[in-house]
Amino acid sequence: MPFSTLGLRAELCRAVSAHGYDAPTPIQQQAIPVILAGKDVLAAAQTGTGKTAGFALPMLQRLAASEQPARPKSVRALVLTPTRELAAQVGQNVKDYGSGLRLRSAVIFGGVGINPQTNALARGLDVLVATPGRLLDHLQQGNCVLDRVEILVLDEADRMLDMGFIRDIRRILALLPKQRQTLLFSATFSSDIRSLASQFLHQPVEIDVSPRNSTVSQITQVAYAVDKGRKRELLSWLVGSNNWQQVLVFARTKHGANRLAEQLDSDGLKSAAIHGNKSQGARTRALEGFKNGDVRVLVATDIAARGIDIDQLPLVVNHDLPDVPHDYVHRIGRTGRAGRDGQAISLVAPDEIGLLRSIERLVNQRISPQVLPGYEPSPHAVQAQPDSRPPMRGRPQQGAGRRPGGPSRSAPRGGRG
Structure with a gap:
């Protein structure tokens, strides 16, 4: 099924084709005709399903008409998006898809200078992509008005609720006209999301292309049991021995992300950290370096990783398991995108077995920790299944990760990343 069969105009079809997309994904097949018809939408779609194009393409067509x-x-x-990185990514997609249309768009978020944003708003915009906090700053300064908004999109609404943006969202929505089209996209239809939808959407069409609490089927999920103090050592060896060139690693805390990136860098693996305490410039440079191959390992916290959109990211590693099981689904959704295969590896310390069991219940899948020779956890600390096969192919390369069992000379063996 080509995009043209969905009722999209030629300029938009050419734009998506130029970016390598020949056929719409399920969320696009279902959402685009409904949005073109002007109806409100409540959609559940996981990361990597093509949801941005699912709302951006029909939105641009309606505006152009x-x-x-x-x-x-x-x-x-x-x-509206929850994070700066996601706002930047959505904004770029809007710009790319609308390249053949005479529409003005802009992206505004915190952490960067406000004057260029003010200038863009002053001219008036067909599409504004924004994070709630910076948008409220501009509204309070009188830099823009929202009384002529025709279409509102709440992207990753579940994450905005998790991050405590509900009050900001209510303040923003109070400034919008009641007669508008509203599109709400979320990973799942939680009770909180349905409550939000009942307040702001008018007879929405429900679209669900993500079975509740499931993980993307193309992702192979593996867990390795290891003592907390040897996680970084094992991670370094895995990256080096497999010659992985692009690895997204999740850490639980900002400090842990910084420390882990520094240690991996000392092991000879070019690494960078991305989290909320980094300046926007540093976050952008780290992400661009990761995309173009200059950075081999990107260590991220959950919030900062929400805007990472790499079509062919092959691998995600959970250095620390998340405290909230739903975050695991969001994390591993960074790989296995657009129908491609992906792999998610979790390093599980003895005190994280309870977290792993909660994740298993959520995704309805058993993820039994394996033991790699040389990295056996302390006796009786964890019930893991020995891996009798050679766990990885290849050998560690000089300066690119350590062999199992060997102490590090280049960085301290610390606790949680």
Whole structure:
């Protein structure tokens, strides 16, 4: 099924084709005709299903069909996202898909200078992609008005609720006209999401392409049992021995992400950390370095990773298991995107077995920790299944990760990353 069969105009079909997409994904097949018809949408779609194009393409077409240009300081379509990285990614997609249309778009988020954003808002925008906090700053300063918004998109609404943005969202929505089209996208239809939808959506069409609490079927999930103090050592060896060139690693804390990136860098693996305490410039540089291959290992916290959108990311590693099982689903959804195969590896310390069991119940899948020779956890600390096969192919390369069982000379053997 080509995109043209969904009712999209030629300019949009050419744009998606230019970016390598020939056929729509299930979320796009279901959402695009409904949005083109002007109906509200409540959609459950996991990361990597193509949901951004699912709302951006019909949104751009509806805006282009109108003969009413954006007035100074006004906004015609507003897309709210939970993080800066996701806002930047969505904004770039809107720009790419709308390259053949005469529409103005901009992205605003915190951590960068406000003056260029103010100038963009002053001209008026057809599409504004924003994080809630920075948008409220501009609204309070009178830099923009929202009384002419025709389309509102709440992207990754579940994460915005998790991050405590509900009050900001309510303040923003109170400034929008009641007569509008509202599109809400979430990973799952939780009770909180349904409650939010009942308040802000009008007779929405429900679209669910993600079975509740399931993980993407193309992702192979593996767990290795290891003492907490040897996690970084094992991670370094895995990366080096397999010659992995692009690895996204999740750490539980900002400090832990910094420390782990520094230690891996000392092991000869070019690494960088990305989290909320980093400046926006540092986060952008780290992400770009990871995408272009200059950075081999990117260590991220859950919030910072929400905007990482790499179509062919082959591997995700949980250095620390998340405290909230749903975050595991979000994490591993960074790989196995757009129908491609992916792998998710979790390093499980003895005190994290309870977290692993909660994850198993959520995803309805057994993920029994294996033991790698040379990295056996302390006796009786964890019930793991020995791996009798050679766990990995290849050998560690000089300066690119350590062999199992050997002490590190380049970095301290610490606790949790």
